[in-house]
Structures are given as C-alpha cells and as structure tokens.
Amino acid sequence: MDLNNIKRVYFIGIGGIGMSAIARFFNEKGVHVSGYDRTETVLTRQLAEEGMQIHYTDDVALLDKQAELVVYTPAIPGSHSELIWFREQGYEVVKRSDVLQEITRNLYAITVGGTHGKTTTSTLIAHILRHTGYGCNAFLGGISANYDRNFWSSNKQVAVIEADEYDRSFLKLHPDVAVLTAIDADHLDIYGTEEEVQEAFIQYTRNIKAKGTLVAKLGLHRADELKGDNHVWYHLNDSKADIYATNIQPTEGGYMFDVIQKDWKLKNIYLPVGGTHNIENTVAAIAVAHLLGIEDDKIKTAIAEFKGIKRRFEYLVKNDYQVYIDDYAHHPEELRALITSARALFPDRKCIVLFQPHLYTRTRDFADGFAESLSLADEVLLLPIYPARELPIEGVHSEMIAKMISKPVQVIQKEEVLPWIKANSAPLFITAGAGDIDQFREPAQEILNGKGIIDNEEVKKDE
Template identity: 70%
Template sequence: MDLNNIHSVYFIGIGGIGMSAIARYFNEKGVKVSGYDRTATALTKQLEEEGMKIHYSDDISLLDKDANLVVYTPAIPAAHTELNWYRDNNYEVVKRSDVLQEITRTLFAITVAGTHGKTTISTMIAHILKDSGYGCNAFLGGISVNYNKNFWSSDKQVAVIEADEYDRSFLKLSPDIAVLTAMDADHLDIYGTPEAMEEAFIQYTHNIKPNGTLIAHFGLHRDSELYAGKKLRYSLQNNAANAYAANIQMKNGGYIFDVIEQDWMIENLELHIGGMHNVENAIAAVTVAHILGIDGDKIRAAVASFKGIKRRFEYVVKNDHQVYVDDYAHHPEELKALITSAKALFPGRKTTVIFQPHLFSRTRDLVDGFAASLSLADEVILLPIYPARELPIPGVTSELIAEKMTAPVTIMQKDEVLQWLKDNKSPLLITAGAGDIDQLREPIKQIVQ
C-alpha cells in the first residue's frame, strides 16, 4: 500500500474515533474522502463540515465506485452490503490497522498501548510535541479538548498513535518508541483468556524497531518477557522505577508534582485535570518528550496548558457546591481509579456514580471487578448494558453487577435518571461508560447547574 498514490478513499464506519482520525489524515493530504456510518453524530457532522461526503444507510448506490482504497473497521458486521460489494469487485479493502501499519513503517512512530490510559497518554504526548514546537502527526482515540480534534498533522516525520488491542490490530505497528500501560484482562471475546491477551501485549513490544525504546509501567506481570532492548519503567511514586513522581500536591481539582528520573528531573509540573492516574499518565508522556530532547521548560509549559480529553475525567461542572465529572471508564480498574481519585480530590462529598456497562461479554467476564469498584461510591445508578457490536447473552444484565454490590444501587433507564436527578442532588456526580451514556451529559449539566 503506497499512501502517496491514493486519490480517493472510502471509509466503512467513518464515524468511529480511530477511523475518523485516519479519514482526517487523508482529507488534509488533499485526498477525496467519503464514507458510511450507521448513525449521524457530532463527530460525523464535523467530518462533513471538513468536506467529507458521508451517508447513513448501507446502500450500494451511495458508495464511491472510484475509490482506490477502502478502509473498514472490524466492528462492521460481516454481512455488510457495501463491504461485500467492494470485496466482490476486487477493490483494495483494508482494515484501519493496515493504514496505521504503513504509517509506522514510514514515519518515526510513537505508539501507546495498554488496557488503560492509552488515550490520555497519547494525547498528552501529542500535545507536548505540538505545544513545544517539536511537531507530530497525531492519531488519537479521543477528542483533545485543546484542539477539539483526534488528529492533527505536521511536516515533522513523526507520528503519535494510540495502539488499540481490540481485534489484535496493534500487532501490525512497528514503533520506534512504544509505551505499555497495563495488561489487565479485557476483550476476552477476542482473546479467550487473560494469558492470550498478555501474549499479545508482549508481542507488541517485540515489534519495536531496532534500537527503539520501550516505556513500560513498573511492575507489569511478565515484565521479563517484554522487549529486550532499551527499556524504561515508570510509576506514580515507586522510586524503584526509572521515572516517578514526587512532592505531589492537590490543588483546585488538579496537581503539582515533580518528575524524577535517574539522570534528570523536571520540577513543579502543573496538571490541571483530575485523577491521580493522570499524574502517572503524565510521567509516561513527559518521559517520551525527554527522550526526544524537548527542553524541560517547554515540557512544563505544555503540561500546564493541557486541558485533557473529552470524557476522560472531564469536569462538566465544577464549583463550590457541585462537581460533575464525565468519564469513558468501562473497565473495573478504570472505574476504581476514577472513583478513588474523585473522592480524594473532593473529600467529604457524597459521591453518586451513574454507570452504563459496555458489552455483555465484558460484563459477564468482569462482573466481580465491576461490583467491587462501583461499591467504592456512596450510591450507584446502573443503566442497562450497552450492546455495541454484540447480541444479548442469556442471563447477563446489569442486575448481575447489582447483586454483588455492597453500595446502594438502583437500575434505571436513561429518562428515569434525568427525573431522579431533579429530585436528588449529589455534590459529587460521576457519569461513566463507553456506550451512549454521553447523550445524558448535556441534560444532566442543565439539571445540576
């Protein structure tokens, strides 16, 4: 695949967060971009405003027959009419990961993988590189609040890429610098067992280019099996790691801290987003920036100006009386980090969590973890499971989580939540989940304000 010889590209599932980043990449290169998605969203409307032609019905008469590249997401069903028409007519049909594979082959690639934190770390790295003037091409799995985008370009032949483990797509990447945040079990519908998923993460590190660098979270299971070349480990506060934070202070819903490494230190970094896990994410991002030779003062300024990612510990409302945080957390470990960080930042406030489980298989496989993490809240409202790409599994519902919880829990529909909030105020409110719970965000904001 020669990305420089493509004049027209068609995307099946163009509204996906990863797909839209690649669509923007081609669009900015002057390539004709069009595509299909199941439903119109704020993101697809943005893509249309940027000049891409998008339709929302699986209809052969609407597709681009002049496309010389067709890109599809693995979330598209196998029976999709447009996808099969392109295949039957011998078009070049590739997955999103195939395009990213080619990008990592031709550019200096910084990739971020792991069960948690990859969107935040990749966006932090890309922001530091952009804000400092270093420059990069960013392919992100979330919308940067600073730029209201999940992609930006640069003449610098450097790419920052979020490496997605779903469908094993990250195994096609060839990074120069690879970050690995966690290897917790997830996507067992794809991998089958936690051990098989760990094997994939180990293989990801073995795909690092010769003379590359691995930046891995300190204390990972099977650390000795990871990439055997240059390897740095980062941690929140464990000084046995190569890079860690010291002198952490909480201030106005954010943090001030130092990053210490064996051979260097950057003092008084200010991070203006919540979540102690985001301090740890910043350590990984700062370490990457230092490896690239970016000046410490520029790194400090960039971290201070970082506004976060939409739906990653995002303050929707924050004042003396009410804090409302919205987050994408959809794994027990993410929920645990989210709830404990919020309670630490705003101690003494009654904490209400509204959570929408994502996928029947994930709920079934991780039910005990979900129940334990959600029980850290003072009260919980559970929405029905968001199915995404799955069909229902008999016996797997939100009640499965509720039955194992120790905190007060109620199961509601989305419209019931809004009515409940009109009658029940919570000084610290959190909405969490990777489904369509974000549709509640604006109505909830109006209610709590």
C-alpha cells in the first residue's frame, strides 16, 4: 500500500474518532476523501466543512466507485452493504490499523498503548512536540482541547499514534518508542480472558523496532516478558521507577510537582488538568520528550499550556459554588481514578456521579468492579446500558450494578436526567461513560452554571 500515490479514499465509518484522524491525514495531503457514517455528529460536520463528502445512509448508489482505497472500522458489521459491495468488486479494502501500520513503517513512530490513559498520554506527547517546535504528525483517539483536533500534520518525519487494543489493531504497529500505560482486563468480548489481553500487550512490545525504547508503567503484570531493546519504567510517585513525580501539590484544580529521573530533574511543573492519574500520564510524556532531547524549559512551558482532552477529566463548570466534570471513563479502574481524584481536589463537596454503562459484555464482566468504584461517590445515577455494536444479553442491565452499590443509587431514563439536575443540588457533579451520555454535556453545563450564578447572587444578598 503506497500512501503517497493514492488520489481517492473512501471511509466506512468516517465519523469514528480514529477513522476521522486518518481521513484528515489524507485530506490534508490533497486526496479526495468521502465516506459513510451512521449518524451526523459535530465531528462529521467538521469533516464536511473541511471538504470531505459524507452521507448517512448505507446505500451503494452513494459510495465513491472511483476510490483507490477503502478504509473501514471493525465496528462496522460484516453485513454492511457498502462494505460487501467493495469487497465483491475487488477493491483494496483495509482496516484503519492497516493504514497506521504503513505510517509507522515510514516515520519515526511513537505509539501509546494501554487499557487506560493512552488518549491523554498520546495527546500530551503530541502537544509537547508541537508546542516546543519539535513537530510531529498526531493521530489521536480524542479531541485536543488546545487545537480542537484529533489530527495534525508536520514536515517532521515523526508520528504520535494512539495504539488501540480493540480488535487487536495495535499489533500491526511498528513503533520506535512504545508507551505502555496499563494491562488491565478489557474487551473480553474480543480477547476472551485476561491472560489473552496480557499476551496481546506483550506482543505489542515485541513489535518495537530494533534499538527502540519501551516506556512502561512500573508494576505492570508480567513486566519481565515485555520487550524492547531499551526500557524506561515510569510511575506516579514510586522512587523505584526510572522516572517519577515528587512534591505533588494540588493547585487551582491542577497540580504542581517535580519529576526525577536518575541524574536529571525537572522542577516546578504546573499541570492545569485534574486527576492524579494525569500526573502519571504526564510523567510518561516527559520521559518521551526527554528521550527526544527536548529542552527542559520548553517541556515545562508546553505542559503549563496543556488544556487536556475533551471528555477526559474535562471541567465544564468550575467556580466557588459548582464543579461539573465530564469524562469518558467506561472501565472500573478509570471510574476509580476519576472519582478518587475529583474528591481529592474538592473534598468538601457532595459528589454525585451520572454513569452510563457501555456494552452488555463489559457490564456483565465487570459489574462488581463498577459497583465498587461507583460506591466511592456520595450518590449515583445510572443510565441504561449503551449497546453500541452489541445485542442485549438476557439478565444483563444497569440494575446488576445498582444492587451492589453501597451508596444511594437509582437507575433513570435519559428523559429524566435534565429534570433531575434542575431539581437537585450537586456541588460536585460528574458524568461518565463512552456512549451517548455526551448529549447531556451542554444542557447540564447551562443548568449548573445557572445554579452557580443564582447561588452567587444569593450570597451577595445575604452579605
């Protein structure tokens, strides 16, 4: 597959976060890009504004029959008529991961894998490289709040790529630097067992190029089996790691801290993003930036300007009366990190979490873990399971989680969410999940901002 000589590309599932990054890659190279997606979204509208032709009906009459390359997402069912037609007509049909594979072959590739933290870590690495002038091509699994993009290009022959373990697609990548953040069980509908998940991540490190480097979290399962000619072990605050944070101080919803690596220290780093897990992600990003030889002051300045990723510990409201955080967390460990960090930053506020479980299989496999993590909140609201690509499983529903939560909990329908927010006090309110829970972001933000203004006026009147 010669990516340099392709003139027309068609995407099936163009609106996916990973697919849209590759669509933007081709579009910025002057390639004619078109595609299909199931529904129109903010992201697909942006792609259309950038010149891509998109339709929302699975209709062979609407596809690009002149396409030289067809890229599809594994989330598309095999029964999709456009996908079937392209295959039957003998077109070159590849997965998103096949395109990324070619990119990692041709560029100096920094890939970030792991069941948690990969979006923030990859975006932060890419941001540091862009902000400092080092330069990179970024293929991200989230929207950078700094640039409102999940892709950007550069003349620098360097790529930063989020390595997605879903469908084992990350095993096609060939990194020069591979970051590994976590090896917890997930996607058991694909892998079957936790051991198979671990095997896949071990294989991910086997694909590191000769003389390449593995930057991995200290304490991972089966760490002695991870490959790479060079290893850098990082951790939040464990001094046994090669690089770690110390002197951590919460400040204004973010943190000040130092980072130590053997004979090197970076002091007084300001991270304006919440979540202690994001300090650890920053340590990993600093390890990569230092490996590339970027100057200390430039690294610190870039981090201080980092605004985070949309839906990753994102502050939608933050004032003296109200804090509203939205997050993509859809795994028990992600929820644990989210709620623990939010409560540590705002310890005197009642914490209420609205969570939408994602996938029937994930809910079935991790119901105990979800209940344990959600019990860290003061009160929990559960939406019905978001099915995504799955059909219902008998006996699997949000009530499975609810009955094991030790705090006040209720399962509510989507139409009940905004009335609940209007009627109740939630000084620290969190929405979490990977489904369509993001539809409540803006209306909830407006309601909670309004409550803050009302509270503020009432305080002034009392004074």
